[in-house]
Amino acid sequence: MPPSDFRYPLHWRLMDAVERLSELVWPRRWAHLTGWLFIMPALLLVGLLVLGLVQMADQSLRVLDTATFLPSEHWSLENYEKALGTKVYLTVAWRSVSAALLTTFFTLLLAFPYAWALVRTRKPWIRKALLIVLFLPFFIGQVVRAYGWLIILGNSGMVNEALSLVGVAPVRLLFNYCAVIFGLVQYMLPFAVLLLVPALAQIPEESETAAASLGASWPRIFWHVLLPMAKSGLIGAGLVVFTLTLTDFAVPAMLGGGSQDFIANAIYDQFFRTADQGLGSALALMLVAAGSVLVGLVFLIFGAGTLSMGGRK
Template identity: 35%
Template sequence: MTPALYRRTAPYWLSLPGFVLFAVMLFVPLVMTLLLSFYSFDYTAGIQTGFSWHNYADVVSDDYFHEIFWRTFRYGLIVTLFCIVIGVPEAYILNRMRAPWRTISLVAIIGPLLISVVVRTLGWVILMGNNGLVNTGLERIGLAKIPFIYTETGVIVALIHVMIPFMIISVWAVLQKVDPATENAAASLGASQPKVFFRVVVPQVIPGILSGSLIVFSLTTSAFATPAIIGGRRLKVASTTIYDEFLNTLEWPLGAAIAIILLLGIMAVILGWNRLIERRYAQVFQ
């Protein structure tokens, strides 16, 4: 191999192990799931190989699955919006803090990520459950209990708690590169602090908001532990439905079809949101 050819091909050879690992761990299971979704299932004969759109037709035509997917994507949109509203100001405040308070706040934000999502969700059950600390205290002082378990509000609140660190870190990383002189210039021209924040800071952190939104939305719509524990069997989402099809009814092809539809739906929303934000971002800085 000549030195010139080696220089041209070296990056490909160096990236080959990572590509092979990525393909084995991601592409191969996805392809197998896609193929499985076209098989049929019989309760007496089991999984039947072949090619059929029957599973996709069942999902598309059944109102039961319509409700599940609507609930799944509604959770994703609501949690993402709340994470933006809460996370962007929090990231801005974190960026304005001085040591050691910035380090303490950053540890408080990142700390929950070091704990299993199951443990965090069970913490909400202990705190806000029907017999949890909050409702027990309210009952003792003669007040009505706050419905939390098996409610959409409870699922959304728990998901926001799980997902908001991703939004804060994404926006804070972008704020590190923002020149504070732009804020000082706007303030010197008479702009109020809210106007500086919304007209100067927010447009500059749109890439962070975009990346944080994509992370939060994709993780929320594919979340399993939190909706399963807080929502239970009553408020099923796509991930819990896939789990039931694979492990309870053993109808693997239908579960694979639901998984593929969920994946395509998440990708469609992410690409559309990315395109919308990029277009808006270009208009702001034209």
């Protein structure tokens, strides 16, 4: 029995009130539908996305009349033929894919040792420092970071100022393909590290110790132990980095100076500069289709558990 001076805590009463209210709003007989209730917002967002894609599909089949700047009333595949048959769009598509591949390679190359150090370090202050450095870019917008690189790498920027001190003439470091790749790698690196950390954390440190005790050098441990065991994390991180890079808009626009546009920039131009929504919709749907096929192939080859850092499902 509780003592006579016992008082029911206020937060307990509040919790009881919330429980009674939830019982009125969502009775126990509906408990089997609770899961659907939680995913309802996600289903709503997906439904809105599907509706938008349906409308874009309709727009992609209508050709812009340059005399009236109105879409045609009849469906046609002319926009898709133009997108696939125009050299400019093929060049943009190849630039986007090649940049996505290079960005994915260099990002994983830098992210893997960073994630390994984050998982294996024994000193808390080093882990905290690595986490601060990792999360700090998330507090700075992509556009702000791109402007920062404009200041650092510009003709009168910090790098060229430092080169002038040793007698080197200013070097054009911006508005080229390499500048775009550099900016994309810097932007994608935190995403790759966050996706690799769970995969590396699941690898027992004893596996590396056992391999070393058997005479394996560090490169052999890395190649024959770490990489195979972290394969799911590498594939998941690579897929996310590739798709995000393929659809990026800000970095190619700002660091490329208009000469290194990606598919997203071409889509933007069709929607907001030439007002050709039909061609822009066709390009956007082709990009969605390419990304969907890529994800489907990854799941088909490596299993659906890739993005969850698990085994084949």
